[in-house]
Amino acid sequence: MLPELIAEIGAKSILDVPCGDFHWMRHVLPECPAVESYFGMDIVPGIIQRNSNLFKDPRIVFSLGDLISGPLPNVDLVINRDCLIHFSFRDIDRTIANLARSGSTYLMTTTHDDVSENGDIVTGRYRPINLMKAPFFFPNPIRLIDENEKGKYLALWRIEDLPRVRVR
Numbered sequence: 001m002l003p004e005l006i007a008e009i010g011a012k013s014i015l016d017v018p019c020g021d022f023h024w025m026r027h028v029l030p031e032c033p034a035v036e037s038y039f040g041m042d043i044v045p046g047i048i049q050r051n052s053n054l055f056k057d058p059r060i061v062f063s064l065g066d067l068i069s070g071p072l073p074n075v076d077l078v079i080n081r082d083c084l085i086h087f088s089f090r091d092i093d094r095t096i097a098n099l100a101r102s103g104s105t106y107l108m109t110t111t112h113d114d115v116s117e118n119g120d121i122v123t124g125r126y127r128p129i130n131l132m133k134a135p136f137f138f139p140n141p142i143r144l145i146d147e148n149e150k151g152k153y154l155a156l157w158r159i160e161d162l163p164r165v166r167v168r
Contacts, residue, residue, distance in 0.1 A: 001145050003031035005156065009106060010034070011076035017041040017067050018083055022051050025079075029060070039073050041065035068094045072102035080109040081154060088123045089135055093165035100159055107159050111141070114151030131155065135166040 006014070012034055016025055019040030029038055040062040042048055051062040065072065067083065068091050078099060084092050099107060115130035128151075131138040139162075141155035 002028050002154075005108075005143060005145070006032050006077065007034060009077065009156075011106070013037045013039075013073070013075040014077045014079060015039045015041060015073055015075045015104065016079045017065065017072075018043065018080075019047070019051065019062065021047060022055055022062075026055060035059065037061070037075075039063065039075065041067070041072075067098065069098060072098060072104065074103040076104070077106045077108060078102075078104050078159070079154075080107060082110050084109055084131075085129055086121075086124060086126055089118075089120045089165055089167045091123045092136070093167055096159075096162050096164060100162070104159055106142075106156055107162065108145075108154050108156045110147075111138075111153055111155045112151045113153060128152070137163050137166065 014035055016038065019025065019042050022040055029035060036059055038060045040051060040060065043064065043066060045064060048062045048064050067080070084095065087095065111131040112128035113130060115128050115133065118129050118133055118135065119127055121127050132140065138157060141157055143156040145154040147153060
């Protein structure tokens with residue numbers, strides 16, 4: 001479903017952060033001929049080095065980067081799968097602000113519709129989150145892609161429509 005969505009929104013540039021080992025995106029990109037540039041970003045130097053060595057393509061660039069506070073490229077689509085679930089409320093707020101500063105257009109990120117109340121954590125831990133519930137209050141997503149796991153979706157929003165997190 002992702003190649004069709006990328007074509008539908010007219011995305012020519014993608015930031016995949018964290019990119020991890022590029023396992024699933026290496027299968028998606030060949031089905032997206034209109035994508036001119038893919039930026040894979042992660043905080044782990046070894047992953048970036050490995051990916052840069054294994055996946056040589058003029059439209060693919062891997063780099064170290066910090067989603068929370070570092071500079072981000074201005075792209076049509078930011079893919080942020082299985083990441084915010086590891087961030088504190090405050091770091092999610094900082095991430096949304098950083099995405100807005102980048103000037104990027106769309107965010108596709110993980111949300112869980114079966115979570116009725118979000119709990120805060122220390123960044124680095126894990127809990128599922130529902131981005132439409134407090135303290136996030138994201139609007140209804142433009143599109144949901146069911147990940148075939150109970151209540152887990154990749155959801156698409158325009159970054160300019162995302163509210164700041166209401167941190168307690």
